[in-house]
Amino acid sequence: MAYKVIVVEDNQTMMDSMLNVLRRSPDFEVVATYKNVNAALGQASMFKPNLFFLNLENEEMLNAVPDFVDTFRGAYILGTMSQWDPLDVNQAMEGGATGCILKPFTAKEILEYLQLYSVRGQRKPAELISFFSPKGRAGRTTLAAILAMIIAEKTGERVALIDADLQFGDLPIFFDVEPKRTLVDATQDIKLLTPVTFAPYFHEIKPRVSLLSSPDRPEYAELIAPDSLVEVVMMTTNIFRYVIVDLPAGFNPITLDVCRISDIVFVTTMINSGFEIKHAKKTMEMFSSQDDGHRQVKTVFTRVNPFTEENRQKIANQLGYPVDVMIPNEYRMISVANSGRLAQGLPQDTQLMKSISGMADKVIAFGR
């Protein structure tokens, strides 16, 4: 059955060109067109539409996205724009839009966008989670990988893993994959990409979990500009409901920029000599000093031994911040990661999996 389409567009030339495409396709039936937001909101329900095209270059229309979402529940709301504007896209997604599309478009493109957006998951803004560690070797990558798989399993929504540990990213080896395209390609092409053309840069690890790899040579890291990376991460949020970024160790322009736009930052620490708590404290102080009230910075301690509430309190006292997540040791993890079998089988029913599962629940609850 054809989509019942409403086009809301104040530019007549653009309107004509869109109608031209839509009317020639058997997949779409244009039931009404509007130049004005209020007319569309007031009248369109008469036609039982299930697909809207809203011109987001018009600020009034951009601001009306939540009203359309509210008024026409269940309908696809696609924002249209001549040039990809990550901030407008973000605003539309926060308003509950299905997604955005570049215009003019072909009928085939519309179907591709709709396919991409409908597998993404709930029509809600994505949740951006980044894993930070002060010095590295904290179990950050393992945790990010397992969390991604658990969230996908629990929600049925799409999860992206971005390996932004640009020089020494380990995620491809954890999953034993050799992706053809990496963050270098993505960041260099991003200005020309749309969600549909960007999606193939991801390598599907298993249904609903995809990876965007780090470069294969350390010196290629230099080719990645922090602002391009931010654009890549933002476009990823348009096609995935959850985006998990594995960051390089320490503070640098990349980690600061990604953490700035993140919803949750997990400061991950493994206690070894004991001084790691000191480093975590320094890190938390740094994040507190830049707190903008938007993102949550959570502390995670891995390989906690003994795995007790008493120990949690002890660490928290030294840290001066609460210990939000404790992950116990699990030696079997090393052999699983070593063999690149992370996607196939994790040691189930272990305390480790229970802890990460609990972490996933918190992440999921945050976005609802």
Add this chain to the structure above:
Amino acid sequence: MAVATKTSIERSSVIISVFSTTPGIGKTIIAINLAAGLAHEGYKVCLADLDLQFGDVLNYLKLNSVNTVAGAQRALLDNPSTFHIRDFLIDYSEGDVKFSILPAPLYVYDAYQTDVQLITDIINKLSYFDYVIIDLNSMFSALNLAMLDISTVINYVGVIDFLPALKNYKIGYDTLIRFDYEESKIRLVENRSDSQKLINAHDVERLLGEPFYHKLPNDYPSVNKSINAGKPLMFAAPDSKLTKSFDELVGLYTNRPEEKAAAETSSNVSIFSKIGKFFGF
């Protein structure tokens, strides 16, 4: 290379940078014990902690200092004419062992403000030491590359217990070669070499096309003792195999670059080696 001889006019230090491409595999422990070992042989040694954001040298030696490389950089920038690096060092001493330390900044913010050229100038001003040991972090950053450039040798550390770590060791080595560092300058040092592991050292050497220059045994209890006591291994665990292995590594670094160097301080060496024998290391 030159050694502390009071008469020599031109001299420059041997700079040994301790580098790895995987974090948390013992760089700082190696740097501290190299410094202590060289000092024990009678050399003037300075250990520079250039893991700027989260350096551990002071932590591991239970020292505190308000003077850091960040302060040195400010002073060099503000008053280059009156600047002396000496004012920003702190000494570690125990028994006959004494070496200087250039501590890492205390605050992440300060670490963030560092300038590669100024730090290079500061390290060059340490040339009155016989040996400068530089503890780096695990990245190919502009600072680390500048330090590797001015280093005499790169003590490139790997722990081969985990596949990603091996991958990063190999990639790091290939990158160093691609960056035109001479193979003779890169010293492959395997840490925790005899720990139980799935990956064989021979396979690693075949993969790298280069044998390990030295292998440090796995000795977690001694390292733990050393960190808890805030002392180098020669004091915290004098009889351990790791202490002995560090002594051998120090031997390699003192004799190999130039035979003459050892000869000039031969009297010292023999005295210390006798003391060493007496104490069993």
